[in-house]
Amino acid sequence: MLVNAKQMLDNAVAGHYAVGAFNTNDLEWCRAIMTAAEETQSPLIIQCSMSAGKYQTGYKTVSALVHAMYDALDLTVPVALHLDHGSYDACLECIDAGFTSVMYDGSHEENFDVNMKNTAELVKICHSKGISIEAEVGSIGGTEDGITGTGECADPAECKAIAELGVDMLAAGIGNIHGLYPANWTGLQFDVLKAIKAEVGDLPLVLHGGTGIPADQIAKAIDLGVAKINVNTELQVVFADATEAYIADGGLKKEKGFDPRKLLKPGAEAIKAKTAEKIQEFGSANKGWN
Numbered sequence: 001m002l003v004n005a006k007q008m009l010d011n012a013v014a015g016h017y018a019v020g021a022f023n024t025n026d027l028e029w030c031r032a033i034m035t036a037a038e039e040t041q042s043p044l045i046i047q048c049s050m051s052a053g054k055y056q057t058g059y060k061t062v063s064a065l066v067h068a069m070y071d072a073l074d075l076t077v078p079v080a081l082h083l084d085h086g087s088y089d090a091c092l093e094c095i096d097a098g099f100t101s102v103m104y105d106g107s108h109e110e111n112f113d114v115n116m117k118n119t120a121e122l123v124k125i126c127h128s129k130g131i132s133i134e135a136e137v138g139s140i141g142g143t144e145d146g147i148t149g150t151g152e153c154a155d156p157a158e159c160k161a162i163a164e165l166g167v168d169m170l171a172a173g174i175g176n177i178h179g180l181y182p183a184n185w186t187g188l189q190f191d192v193l194k195a196i197k198a199e200v201g202d203l204p205l206v207l208h209g210g211t212g213i214p215a216d217q218i219a220k221a222i223d224l225g226v227a228k229i230n231v232n233t234e235l236q237v238v239f240a241d242a243t244e245a246y247i248a249d250g251g252l253k254k255e256k257g258f259d260p261r262k263l264l265k266p267g268a269e270a271i272k273a274k275t276a277e278k279i280q281e282f283g284s285a286n287k288g289w290n
Helices: 006-015 027-040 050-055 059-072 088-097 112-128 156-163 190-200 215-223 233-248 260-282
Strands: 019-023 044-049 079-086 101-104 132-137 142-144 147-149 169-172 205-207 226-231
Touching (some): 027 059, 027 260, 044 050, 050 059, 079 088, 088 101, 101 112, 112 132, 156 169, 156 190, 169 190, 233 260
Parallel strands (some): 019 044, 079 101, 101 132, 205 226
């Protein structure tokens, strides 16, 4: 059965590695990500954004697919199903749908007090049901579900206030952005990360926008307390590249090459390979406990 993310992230903090949180968009993505985790014996957070949930006809569909596939693939590693960048209402929907973890993104609320109030309410609801919860302080740069942030760094004092509400993990802006990083990106702000860590202690920190961050910066972030790293765009890029190559190589003209199972296979294999690569980079291979 699926688990919440608390124990795997607490283990990651203690073991100085990070658990990858990989976004899913459909059956092929889900199977590729889960298979990569099983083959590398890594704990896994498979997550779904609000827009991806809508695309797949709703959170109940996503939940049913992930739960059924976990059993069908006979997985032995711990897997959590997580909502990525959820609104207050989306969190409630996912809790009802059978997600084992949610992220409430209150960083875009009208003021910090609203973020605090909603986070506090959701912590009580989630913990009463054995569900882990992630909160966010400081807007992550880039665009996620139509919300664009400029990448403001989080206030360590606000991080401490949110942490004291009892959240299980905290996403804090440290100069990271969603999507592809521009050429003039100045890198992660480790001074801010250190200040946040000093305020929140052993609380697992989350690094959004994991695509394209240099490996040395990933390693340093993990050393400073990051225990969950989100990856989405990187999987989308390798999927698109592999699909484009299949078509360019005449794959559609081969016998039944138009069959979607054949058309989507190279992209799915690319997602699996990239997921396994990131798992190795994050250090979570062979850290499953089942």
